[in-house]
Amino acid sequence: MEGIKIIVLAKQVPDTRNVGKDAMKADGTVNRAALPAIFNPEDLNALEMALTIKERIAGTTITLLTMGPGRAAEIIREGFFRGADDGILLTDRAFAGSDTLATSYALAQAIRKMGRVDLIVAGRQAIDGDTAQVGPQVAEKLRIPQVTYAEELLDITGERIVLKRRLEHGVESVSAPLPLLITVNGTAPECRPRNARLLMKYKHAKTITEIQSAAEDYLHLYNDRPYLNIHEWSISQIETDPSQLGLEGSPTKVKKIDNVVLQAKESRIVAPTDDEIGDLMKELIANHTIG
Amino acid sequence: MNSVFVYCESDNGIVAEVSLELLTKGRKLANGLNCKLEAVVIGTKLNGCENDLFPYGADVVHVADDPRLDPYQTLPHASIFTGLMREKKPQIVLIGATSTGRDLGPRVSSALHSGLTADCTSLEIGDHEDKKEGKTYKDLLYQIRPAFGGNIIATIINPDHRPQMATVREGVMKKEITDPDYRGELKKIEVDRYLQPEDFAVQIIDRHIEKSRINLKGAPVIVAGGYGVGSKENFDLLFELAETLGGEVGASRAAVDAGFAVHERQIGQTGVTVRPKLYIACGISGQIQHRAGMEESAQIISVNTDPEAPINAIADYVIIGDVADVIPKMIRHYRKNTK
Numbered sequence: 001m002e003g004i005k006i007i008v009l010a011k012q013v014p015d016t017r018n019v020g021k022d023a024m025k026a027d028g029t030v031n032r033a034a035l036p037a038i039f040n041p042e043d044l045n046a047l048e049m050a051l052t053i054k055e056r057i058a059g060t061t062i063t064l065l066t067m068g069p070g071r072a073a074e075i076i077r078e079g080f081f082r083g084a085d086d087g088i089l090l091t092d093r094a095f096a097g098s099d100t101l102a103t104s105y106a107l108a109q110a111i112r113k114m115g116r117v118d119l120i121v122a123g124r125q126a127i128d129g130d131t132a133q134v135g136p137q138v139a140e141k142l143r144i145p146q147v148t149y150a151e152e153l154l155d156i157t158g159e160r161i162v163l164k165r166r167l168e169h170g171v172e173s174v175s176a177p178l179p180l181l182i183t184v185n186g187t188a189p190e191c192r193p194r195n196a197r198l199l200m201k202y203k204h205a206k207t208i209t210e211i212q213s214a215a216e217d218y219l220h221l222y223n224d225r226p227y228l229n230i231h232e233w234s235i236s237q238i239e240t241d242p243s244q245l246g247l248e249g250s251p252t253k254v255k256k257i258d259n260v261v262l263q264a265k266e267s268r269i270v271a272p273t274d275d276e277i278g279d280l281m282k283e284l285i286a287n288h289t290i291g
Numbered sequence: 292m293n294s295v296f297v298y299c300e301s302d303n304g305i306v307a308e309v310s311l312e313l314l315t316k317g318r319k320l321a322n323g324l325n326c327k328l329e330a331v332v333i334g335t336k337l338n339g340c341e342n343d344l345f346p347y348g349a350d351v352v353h354v355a356d357d358p359r360l361d362p363y364q365t366l367p368h369a370s371i372f373t374g375l376m377r378e379k380k381p382q383i384v385l386i387g388a389t390s391t392g393r394d395l396g397p398r399v400s401s402a403l404h405s406g407l408t409a410d411c412t413s414l415e416i417g418d419h420e421d422k423k424e425g426k427t428y429k430d431l432l433y434q435i436r437p438a439f440g441g442n443i444i445a446t447i448i449n450p451d452h453r454p455q456m457a458t459v460r461e462g463v464m465k466k467e468i469t470d471p472d473y474r475g476e477l478k479k480i481e482v483d484r485y486l487q488p489e490d491f492a493v494q495i496i497d498r499h500i501e502k503s504r505i506n507l508k509g510a511p512v513i514v515a516g517g518y519g520v521g522s523k524e525n526f527d528l529l530f531e532l533a534e535t536l537g538g539e540v541g542a543s544r545a546a547v548d549a550g551f552a553v554h555e556r557q558i559g560q561t562g563v564t565v566r567p568k569l570y571i572a573c574g575i576s577g578q579i580q581h582r583a584g585m586e587e588s589a590q591i592i593s594v595n596t597d598p599e600a601p602i603n604a605i606a607d608y609v610i611i612g613d614v615a616d617v618i619p620k621m622i623r624h625y626r627k628n629t630k
């Protein structure tokens with residue numbers, strides 16, 4: 001069987017799981033700068049699914065595609081260390097302020113530019129929004145079917161893929177033709193760790209912007225070893241209708257952001273002692289809250 | 292005035308709870324806008340389903356009844372729904388944020404090139420003034436949801452694109468019959484007008500759906516655990532307390548992410564919304580996305596080592612202490628007093 005071409009969609013996100021007290025400002029908002037930027041967790045499950053397919057079908061290639069600021073190149077390197085073959089950073093000021101629709105438009109246009117693609121694999125959702133919209137929207141823009149919440153790869157041939165989906169109240173197995181877009185659930189197998197050999201190989205992988213600010217004596221590396229170049233695409237590399245990009249291309253607008261002031265109730269402090277907890281339980285039983 | 296539409300999910304002819312909740316909300320929005328409320332049901336065995344929907348105030352019920360349309364599949368449902376929306380041009384479309392709605396909604400919004408806001412916790416009608424453009428917009432849908440970044444709530448609008456689409460989780464809106472005798476109009480959808488053979492490219496091979504054994508919505512008492520519970524083993528204490536009190540165990544997203552509890556137990560904006568008689572928050576800090584799913588509980592107890600935890604502010608009783616120490620005491624004293 002001939003190898004297939006896979007694109008993994010990934011996003012760099014603030015680690016919303018670790019908004020500890022240190023990251024909170026006095027006004028109750030988050031100091032984003034204090035949060036580490038990470039590979040969106042379910043996008044790692046997506047990468048793992050792609051890697052599993054690559055192991056099953058020789059000649060398969062995996063390209064990691066991410067849209068974001070320059071620093072998002074970090075997750076492409078992370079993808080290389082785990083087995084991705086190629087990486088594209090889609091970055092441009094014109095993308096700023098994109099909602100999910102404008103994001104999916106830009107991603108779909110980048111994918112179109114890549115020629116034949118058999119499979120697009122994305123995480124179910126990104127932890128900074130939990131919307132789960134970009135995957136299905138990209139599929140619609142490319143006019144290909146979608147299989148969401150994939151949990152397990154059951155079978156794949158060059159033409160069809162069989163997947164187990166995790167739904168709210170159960171599971172479903174589906175067989176779908178390629179080309180196809182899949183979104184992968186957090187319950188799918190975890191991504192394999194970095195591979196030491198790949199880490200050595202790709203340690204210096206950089207985008208052109210990063211290369212330009214690197215030390216002179218490194219530059220020859222990127223001519224000698226083309227695989228170290230992370231492709232950096234701006235809107236001049238992809239065909240776009242500017243009215244569909246960024247803020248302008250986003251139907252949803254933020255009208256306002258309100259700071260929620262907690263309406264403090266008159267709380268009763270109960271000491272963690274047997275006496276006070278005993279009294280509390282008696283009270284809750286007496287007023288029929290429990291029991 | 293163009294209508295408010297609700298996509299109604301159905302399983303074997305039974306319309307989902309969340310869809311009835313959205314019809315209730317949709318009725319209120321339609322009253323405010325002075326327009327019709329229309330429901331779309333796509334599935335099979337739907338004979339008579341309109342009679343279940345009219346009492347919620349549906350003026351028109353569109354029904355696509357065909358054995359190929361149940362169980363739900365993305366492409367056939369998206370083709371029918373998108374096609375119908377192109378013809379009817381609603382101003383608002385509401386969809387349940389279930390595994391079905393979250394699969395369908397973005398596909399449809401992309402096809403219609405309209406904005407979609409996920410997991411709204413509140414929907415209102417209001418105006419908007421764009422000072423830069425010097426334009427005023429009347430009667431927009433305010434799509435309100437917590438935003439990442441602390442104690443903040445964002446109001447999202449779609450000034451220039453229609454329909455204005457939003458998804459809402461089950462339990463966020465309250466289901467209420469508008470008028471048991473309310474009668475609307477039934478319209479059958481001719482499915483072949485919208486479907487293409489390619490819409491059936493994905494085949495369902497096997498399907499196991501179970502009625503969930505976890506009933507958070509109906510539980511009078513919820514013992515919810517957060518990251519502060521520390522481990523899956525410590526969560527067993529919460530199960531013991533819940534069982535003792537005749538309640539159910541919930542969790543914060545951080546506890547789910549840490550693997551202490553399964554996703555179905557997640558309470559909050561992107562989980563389940565609950566309103567029990569008693570909510571016991573154990574080792575939960577009380578971030579806004581969590582509060583969104585539980586702050587209407589009748590009584591709240593917070594068990595937390597941190598006196599400053601935000602959850603304490605909305606709690607009726609605050610126990611400053613370690614979960615591992617406090618929960619066994621609660622179990623013991625409850626048993627002692629109910630024998």
Ligand SMILES: Cc1cc2nc3c(=O)[nH]c(=O)nc-3n(C[C@H](O)[C@H](O)[C@H](O)COP(=O)(O)OP(=O)(O)OC[C@H]3O[C@@H](n4cnc5c(N)ncnc54)[C@H](O)[C@@H]3O)c2cc1C
Binds near residue numbers: 130546584600
């Ligand atoms: C888009 C989006 C959607 C989200 N949706 C949800 C959602 O639906 N539901 C949800 O819950 N969250 C949601 N979140 C996450 C939310 O913002 C918080 O990160 C999360 O609720 C924090 O969970 P926690 O309170 O368990 O953890 P933490 O914030 O880490 O708090 C742990 C608490 O435990 C206390 N503690 C520690 N040790 C002990 C001990 N031994 N005994 C007692 N107390 C102890 C600490 O003082 C602290 O208050 C969402 C976030 C985003 C960005």
